[in-house]
Amino acid sequence: MKLGNIAIRNLKRNSKRSLLSISATAIATYSIVFMFSFINGLANDMKDIAFNYTTGEILVRNREFDEKSFSLDRAVDNYKEVITLLNSNFPLLELSPRLKFPASVFDPKDPDRIYSSFGVAVDFESEINFLKLNDKLLEGKIPEGPREVLMGHGLAKELGLKVGDKFTPITMTRRGASTGITFKIVGLARFSDSGFSNKTFIASLDELPVMLKMEGAVTDILVKGVGDKNIETVITDMNNLFMNNGIKDLGAFTWKSVGVGYSFMQMAEFAYNIMGVILFFLASSVIANTMLMVVFERRKEIGTITAMGMTSGEVVRLFFLEALALGVIGAGIGTILGSVTIIPLSLLGLDLSGFTGGIEMGASFHIFPTLSFKSTVLVFLYSVFIAAFVSLFPSRGAAKVDPVVALRSI
Amino acid sequence: MKKILFILLFIPCTLIFSQSADDIVRKVDENSTYKSYRAEGKVVVEGSYGKRTSEFIAYAKGVDNSLIEFISGEEEGQKIFKTSDDLYIKYPYAEDIQRLSRKKTLGAVSYDEMSGERDTLKNYKTKLLGRETIDGRDVYKIELIAKTSKVAHYKQELFVDSENFVVLKVLYYSKSGKLTKEMVTKEVKKIGDKFIGTRSLITDKLKANNSTESILFSIELDIPLDDKIFSLDELAW
Amino acid sequence: MVRKITLIFLIASIGIPLFSDVNISASLSGLVTANRVGDSDITASSLAKGYLSLNSSGLNDVKSQLTLDFTSMKNLGILSISKAWIKFRFPLFRVTLGKNRITWGEGAAFNAGDVIFDDYSAPGAGEEGVDLTAEELRSMNRTLAQLIVPFGRFTYGELIFLPYDFPLYIEAPVPYYELDSSKPLGYSLTTIPDYKTALDLTQQSYGGRFVTKAGGIKLESGYIYNGYTKMHKPYISFDGTLGVDYHLSTSASIENEKYEFENWKESLKISAGVFYLFNLEEDRSLTLRVEALVKPFTESEKSRIFLYPEISLVPNDEIALFLRGIINPLDLDINSTLGMNWKTYQGFSIGTFFNLKYKESEELDLSLTVAVTHKF
Structure with missing residues (x-):
């Protein structure tokens, strides 16, 4: 057998x-x-x-931007022109201009208590595609006016705020003067990124740069849709493009090299x-x-x-x-x-x-x-x-x- | 016996010195107290981002009430209102008024330094260190040592003009004896019968390239000012 | 005038601390103690101690701390590392590695749930492992590897591994020789480092606990296996508020394979405590705390119960007064400390502690300690 x-x-x-x-x-x-x-x-x-949240596949920002001190003075100036330039040269890529700034919110009951948070000013029209904002909305609506914000649900919970409430985060202008801006919360959202959910409020790019004395400037432009294989070539092309157009202070960086994310x-x-x-x-x-x-x-x-x-x-x-x-x-x-x-x-x-x-x-x-x-x-x-x-x-x-x-x- | 004699001789000596130091501080406070004033000027702030300039109008009435309103620059539209106990700020894009408590501001600048004569002598022990010359002016050098932990600077050295009692220089020290800040009065003008510092520079000794210079262009003293200026209502307007 | 305006401006524009990187803190204390034990003469001693601590908090997901401690007494100087840890966080769990303070269970003076440190006693501690002059009564650090998995805002599971951390010395016979001789004359007992035990896998301790909150009550239950003493130590602890803050913990040490109640009932410990804080007007506050430790089956009948009362008064933000003690109500042994801490300037404080120990043998020990501390 x-x-x-x-x-x-x-x-x-x-x-x-x-x-x-x-x-x-x-x-x-x-x-x-x-x-x-x-x-x-x-x-x-x-x-x-x-x-989607931190760097994009490629991040375009000022070469001298310092993440630690959040040097708003080292920004991407005339960002609309930069976007147009990038769009015409890389029509297939998705772009998202953002102005990220640190902000403190005082506890209205106990003024010695400070909550730290981040504000991000975005172009809501493009973020509806880039961040899929409509899917993230828990309550309320996408902001329309300049003083309206969409708040991460975790931050709202921490601050004890709800849709319709107003709050005044304190932040800094481009060259270091302190300022405060009153916003109205029109929507709450849950994001995949817990930092966005728990620490961030999102405002419109329309007027915020003016309030921060940095007209026409953003801190970051996130680039998506590149693909792993092309990243290095696209970055070289972008950097050459900036050079040739006289925008010497801007640089394109791969997501692997910026921040600690990678x-x-x-x-x-x-x-x-x-x-x-x-x-x-x-x-x-x-x-x-x-x-x-x-x-x-x-x-x-x-x-x-x-x-x-x-x-x-x-x-x-x-x-x-x-x-x-x-x-x-x-x-x-x-x-x-x-x-x-x-x-x-x-x-x-x-x-x-x-x-x-x-x-x-x-x-x-x-x-x-x-x-x-x-x-x-x-x-x-x-x-x-x-x-x-x-x-x-x-x-x-x-x-x-x-x-x-x-x-x-x- | 000799020792005792020495001590006996020494005691009245220090008494005289410390009394006159108190007197000088009192005179400084008197000299910088006005019934009211209105001044226009600008601040030039230098930091890691370079220089920025903002123009302001300042009002004050008595020791306790002062208001600074910025009319240009990064601070444009900002109003700072100080009473004897509190500091309120109204930012142009904020709807509510921010109150800065002592805790929040401690460590940067001494809060009580602006509160008038009562507190200077209440919170500090004074001592006359001697006389010196600054830019050809004869000055008293006075040491202020904090009596409580509620003030920002443990020790200050004041250089007071012996003729007009304008503070020409202040050195701020931390507890460990490190020089943290320096204030220099760069210009003194006589307005009416008072001598007033019109240009001052504060330099942060712990950070490189970090200074704040204030310059007053015009000063009106003892003019009638409406009490309404110094109210939260006015601030929020 | 211009000076005042500038100062107001500076205060207003300080802004708010938006970032923090490395924090360094250090403290230095000098202590002088006068001591009288029983009827003997008064003796005095002094020592200096302090710490230097480096804290990193720049990154969101990684943190670390290094604290060096030193004590200097007469010509002796001891430098030790009391804290050296790295914490990091990944989605779904977080990890702590290194030496860190860890507390299981609840209780300021008596904590039956503290199954990690009940084999230890704090330096300077008397009975029941409590240093009555310390700010934190039970403060001990251990080398550990800890994994925490959160299940909710107040709920988490924790796994812990505690490498051998007991005194690393054993007594061993060491031969001694006469000159020019290779034959040992004899053997003398000497302490030598005990590496063998330290590295032996079976000597290590490990365990876990689960912490949750239900109906306003914090519930904590866990278990440690101590590889060195071969003891299993389960515990359970509650903590809540019902007008006053209260806590209740119990634990036992069960030797390996001797699981019958008779074998371990002696080790059974129960601790309970209440705490209340009266917020008087302005900055004043008065706190009352009473804790009890009960060992119902312990052999010596007179150490079955201990009490810890504490009253402390903070009349303003500069002065703190306290009276605390450990009392054995069965034989009336008392170990009590009356203390006053006066914070004068920023970081500078003077503490005065009067300690009284009364033992059944009618021995009365007294000591007075003055400590001057500067934190910078």
Whole structure:
């Protein structure tokens, strides 16, 4: 009789045991597949935040702008001309001019208490596409007038404000004079970026630069729609364009080089991968443990079959084949189940906002787990390999044992 | 015995010195107190972003009430109103009035320094350090040491013109003895029977290129001013 | 005139602190203590201590702190690192690594929920590990790795790993030789660093806790396995407000594999406390605090209950007065401190502490400490 057939028959013979091994492998594989997809989703989410909220794929700003002191005097002057220039040379790219400024809000009841926040002045018309503002709106409407703002729902909660309320953040003008501006909240929004949700209010670019004594200027122009491959060439082209047009103080920077977003993302990805690897080993040990248990339980059987004349090499191969079959079935089920859960989730997203209770955690609460074909196949192969491989050790040991001893050992 | 004699000789000496230091400070306060005034001038602020200039009109009545209204520059439209206890600011684009409490301002400039004579002697111990010459003027050098923790500067050195009692220079020190700020009066004018500093420069000694210069172009003293000017109502208008 | 206008302008334009980078803080204290133990003569001692602390807060998602402590007494100088930690935050969780202060459970003087530090006593602390002159009664730091997963605004789970952090010395026989001889003459007991234990994985401690708030009550429950003493230590702690602030904690230490109640009932601890703050007019405030520690099954009958009353009065923002003590109502042992702290100028303060210890053996110890502190 062929070893393969014996193996299959053995699996059928003790269906409970087989089921246990299969489900252990399946659960482990499923967890790994899910974990990696989740990590993928988180990474994409962070990228999405960087692209839409903080830097864009390319950030155009004054070369001397200093993020730490928020030097508004180092701005992008005549931004409308810069936008026109960029639009005519790069018609396919999405552009978003923004004027970001730090602002403090005093607690009306306790004037010694200060809340720090950020104001961002935007062109609402273009942000409806760029930031998908309409989808983010929780309450109220998109601002229309110059003194109307859309506020992050977290900031509104912290300040105890609601739609229709007025507030007066204190900020600085371009050359460092303090000033205060009274705004009316006309809408509340929840953004993917927790910084936007919890610290930011959004005003219109129409008049704010005037109030901050920086007519016609913004701090940033965010650029989207470039694509990873083209970033370097587009940046070179943009910088040349600025040079040739005499706008020497402006520079185009990749999102990877501005701010801490990219390095933070890499660090986070590293941390998640470490967690993934830990889970991976845990899962592997579950598979290995089950397999070891299965082989040890069957030492008596090994004694019997060796007594019947099966060579030790054949015994090892038999167990290997059994384990391989179990592994393929288990890992297959795990992978398929994983994919079946991930695919709808990757479309619908996983809403974690209830889970974290709205705490600022540096990411959105809507994660779209993403299945990566390559890693899924690798996880499948790895699980099968672990299952089959670990069975080698005990079965080899058992096969070498004198049948008499093996028979007596139980 | 010799020691005791020395101490006995020393005590009246310090008494005389400290009394006259108090007197000088009192005279300085008297000299810089007016029934009322209206002045026009400008401030030139230098910071990391370069220089900016703003013009203002200042009103004051008595020791306690003063109002500064900016008419050009980055501060244009801003009004600052000071009473004996509070400082209120109205920004041009703000609908409500901001009140600056002492806590918020502590550490930058001493709040009580502008509150008139009562507080100078109440909050500081004075000591006459000697006489010096600044730009050919004979000055008293007076040390002010804070009595409470509520003031911004632990120690100040005042250089007071011995003839007209105008403060020509102030050095501000932190507790560790570090010079933090310097104020120099660069121009003194006689208006009526009073000598008034019309140009002053404050330099931050801890930050490079950080100074504030104020220049008064025109001053009218003891003119009738409506009380309404010094009200929150007027500020919010 | 121009000076006043400039000053007003400067105050108005200070603006608001919009950013902060590295904060450095340091403090230096000199202490002089006069001591009288029992009937003996009065002795005096003095020491200087202080700290230097560097705080970074420039980045939103990464923070760190380094605090160096030093104590100098006679010709002895001790420099130690009391805090050295990095915190970072990722979506969904945050991590603290390094040496940091950590408090589980509730309670100023008695905290049965403090299952991490109940093996320790604070430097300068007497019975029950409390230093009565300290601002924070139980202030201890440990090397740790901590992972916190928030589940809501007041709810989080915490996992903690505490590497071996006990005194790293053991007594070991070390041979001594006569000159020109390779044969040891004998052995003497010497303290040597105990690296073996320190690195042994089974000596490490770990655990976790879950903190939540329900119906206005903060509920905290956790568990530590201490690898060095081989003890399992579960605890539970409540904390809420019902007219007054109150807290209640209980914990036990259960030796590995000796799980019967009889084996661990001695270690059972319960602590409870109430706290009330009267806000009098202006800056004045009066606080009252009473805490109790009960060890219902402990062997020595006379140490089954301890009380901690505290009354403190802050008549203005310069002076703080307090009277606090630990009282054993069963044998009337008292350890009490009357203290006054006077903050004169910014960062400069003078503290005077009068300590009285009365023991059952009718021994009365008195000490008076004057501490001058400058924070800069």
